[in-house]
Amino acid sequence: MIKGLIFDLDGVITDTAEYHYLAWKSLAEKLDIEIDREFNEQLKGISRMESLDLILKHSNKEKDYTEEEKVELATQKNDEYKEYIKQITPKDLLPGIDQLLKDAKAKGLGMALASASKNGPEIMKRLEIEDLFDGIVDPASLHAGKPDPEIFVKGAEILGLDTSECVGLEDAEAGVEAINAANMFSVGVGSEAAMHKADYIVKDTNELTLEKILEEAGK
Incomplete structure (x- = not known):
């Protein structure tokens, strides 16, 4: 689950x-x-x-x-x-993401950020979404970058969950590989060619809905 x-x-x-x-x-x-x-x-x-x-x-x-x-x-x-x-302002949230985050929060799902960017906290603050998240993985704490699974494993630890209980969302091939190596269900945003290793692929973020993600992960 x-x-x-x-x-x-x-x-x-x-x-x-x-x-x-x-x-x-x-x-x-x-x-x-x-x-x-x-x-x-x-x-x-x-x-x-x-x-x-x-x-x-x-x-x-x-x-x-x-x-x-x-x-x-x-x-x-x-x-x-x-x-x-x-x-950056909240208008810079990609299409569909605002609703996805709110739906996940309403359902009581934990959410963490797993980004290589050390500017993650500042960007989330400007997007006004930091309160929706339970935590952010500190890139400075990592021993290896993506495609190593460490950043997603730490994300699961922040949420107090096993990696098998989490879904990882990425738009980079190295990121998808990291999610898979962490034993998580992987969602890839982008072309079929670039995201072919993902468990579930969408071309754009506006195709991301919580209902569909949970449905695909439950198969």
């Missing part, structure tokens, strides 16, 4: 991917590296430092910087990103 929902943030609850892209693109330009939206798809669902490493490798510059310099570069990107997210 499903007792909890564990959500990724970007692409599931809201879409800050554009802000991430603009901030990474700005940093890359300062380093004489060119990235486009297609390349940016590789950065979804992974940590800030992993994203930076991919950008540097993209231009064979991964050995040009010390670890301290990389941390400074990642901080520069995050500072610019934080300026962008000041624009």
